Every structure is written in structure tokens, then in C-alpha cells.
Amino acid sequence: MATDVHRPVNPQVSQVSDRPQASETSQVSQVTAESGASPVPPVPQAVRVEGLTRSFDGRAVIDDLRLDVRQGEFVALLGRSGCGKSTLLRILAGLDRDIEGTVLVPRRKAVAFQAPRLMPWKKVWRNVLLGLPGRPERALADRALEEVGLDHRSDAWPKTLSGGEAQRASLARALVREPDLLLLDEPFGALDALTRIKAQRLVGELWRRRGCAVLLVTHDVEEAVLLADRVLVMDDGVIAHEQRIDLDRPRDITDPRFAELRAGLLARLGVDTAAEAA
Numbered sequence: 001m002a003t004d005v006h007r008p009v010n011p012q013v014s015q016v017s018d019r020p021q022a023s024e025t026s027q028v029s030q031v032t033a034e035s036g037a038s039p040v041p042p043v044p045q046a047v048r049v050e051g052l053t054r055s056f057d058g059r060a061v062i063d064d065l066r067l068d069v070r071q072g073e074f075v076a077l078l079g080r081s082g083c084g085k086s087t088l089l090r091i092l093a094g095l096d097r098d099i100e101g102t103v104l105v106p107r108r109k110a111v112a113f114q115a116p117r118l119m120p121w122k123k124v125w126r127n128v129l130l131g132l133p134g135r136p137e138r139a140l141a142d143r144a145l146e147e148v149g150l151d152h153r154s155d156a157w158p159k160t161l162s163g164g165e166a167q168r169a170s171l172a173r174a175l176v177r178e179p180d181l182l183l184l185d186e187p188f189g190a191l192d193a194l195t196r197i198k199a200q201r202l203v204g205e206l207w208r209r210r211g212c213a214v215l216l217v218t219h220d221v222e223e224a225v226l227l228a229d230r231v232l233v234m235d236d237g238v239i240a241h242e243q244r245i246d247l248d249r250p251r252d253i254t255d256p257r258f259a260e261l262r263a264g265l266l267a268r269l270g271v272d273t274a275a276e277a278a
């Protein structure tokens, strides 16, 4: 079922503040911008975004955007280059607060980028624990590394890892935070085709095991259809289209329905698959 999503009429915004909620204080942190408006009620969703606008140099890259992600839902975000996908992800991660609008996200969230961003002077296990509060035990890192099949490289230096291993270390660093929301920005973009397939499978398994919500930014339509419950297409600063992926898992890319969903999304992105077949 395909749905076109329209913008809300009344954005409720003006300034930004951090306001944890009473009943979901441990779960949800709120970045909101309201003056005199009543607080947004607690949400069962992992993510609720309303009236979100982000401008650079007077140009709104995100323009009155609305987005909901259910707890445990896997959502993929597509869109042409420069349409604002990474900007949205950074806002959800709390890395950019110069916004208008309301953003509700779980407090426990983690992000992994295309570049693994490992500190070269710290061994892999120390990288995994980087930024955690207190003095976390090494066993925590080793468990997360085991989950991504990298416990045997726990004592290695980042520069000795392959691209796929470094990306798995980056995933372990995200998992060790026990996220309710995992934000992935093109995490497989720099991997070769085979490693990419393995990494996609790993993320699918981790999602099933952990039950966290995932928002995956990707350019790869096939990857989106393979992994997501729902695929969103961003355009003109909003979520312009959404497509539920009602295929059983594990998904079969040779299934005609898979090809149909892929073609439909590619068409939304302005790619004619008839030309592909010719």
C-alpha cells in the first residue's frame, strides 16, 4: 500500500529547548520549539517529528517535516543527493539542535555513519566504549564485538581492520549503548559488494535480536526493500512518499513483488527501470 503524506498545516514552533517528559523520562528526550504551546503528550512511537524546519543560509533544507517511527520499526530513508537525509538524521541524533519544530526521540539512541570514525590511537575495544559514561568494563565491549562477529579483533588497532571490520566495530560501538533507536547514515556505502551483503544481513539480524527501531539512510533502493518495514522518500524538505514493504522475511530479491516495489520506489526517485531492462 502506497501513501502520499502531506505536510501539517499548522507548524508549532519558534525556539528550541530540551524537555524530558514525565512519564517517559528515561525513554524519550524532547527537542522542541514552542512558545506557550501545551507539552506534546508521551508517545508510543520511537520517533515523532512535527513541523520540523532546518535552514542553512536562509534556505529551508527541511521544511515543516512530519515523521513517525514506531518502536521496533525498521524504516529506510531514500532521496536524491542533497535533499536533507543526513541533516534529518543528525537532528534525530541530537547532533544538530538549531531547528524549529518538535522532535521526540528515545533517550537511548546511537548513530553509525558511512565512515566508521574510529580513533586510531585507541584499540578496538576502547573505541567501542568511547563516550560511555563512568568507567565501563571491557566485557561490555567484548560482548558487543561478539554480537557483530569481531571479538577476535578486540585488541587490534583500527588501522589493521578491513573496511568491513571497521564498520562492524562502529556498529558494536552503537550497540553497546543499548539503543532504542539506531540511526544509520549510509553505513554500507563504502563497502565492496560482498562485504556489503554480509553487513546488510548483520544489521537485519541485529535489528531482529535487539528489537530497536532503526532509521537507515541509504541511496540503495534494493537495500531499502530488503531490510525495511517502511521506505520513505524525502523530497522538497518533507517526506514526500511512503511505501510499506509487506514482504515476508528473509526477503527474496527474485520475488516479482520485490522487483515491483523496487521499480515503484525508483520511479519515485525519477529512475525509469524500463530503460534498465532495455
Ligand SMILES: Nc1ncnc2c1ncn2[C@@H]1O[C@H](COP(=O)(O)OP(=O)(O)OP(=O)(O)O)[C@@H](O)[C@H]1O
Pocket (backbone or CB within 6 Å): 056, 057, 061, 079, 080, 081, 082, 083, 084, 085, 086, 087, 088
Ligand atoms: N552545515 C551546513 N551548512 C550549510 N549547508 C549545509 C550544511 N549541512 C548541510 N547543508 C546543505 O543542506 C543540504 C542537505 O544536505 P544533506 O547532507 O542533509 O543531504 P543528503 O540528502 O544527506 O545528501 P547525500 O545523499 O548526498 O548525502 C545540502 O544542500 C547541503 O549543502
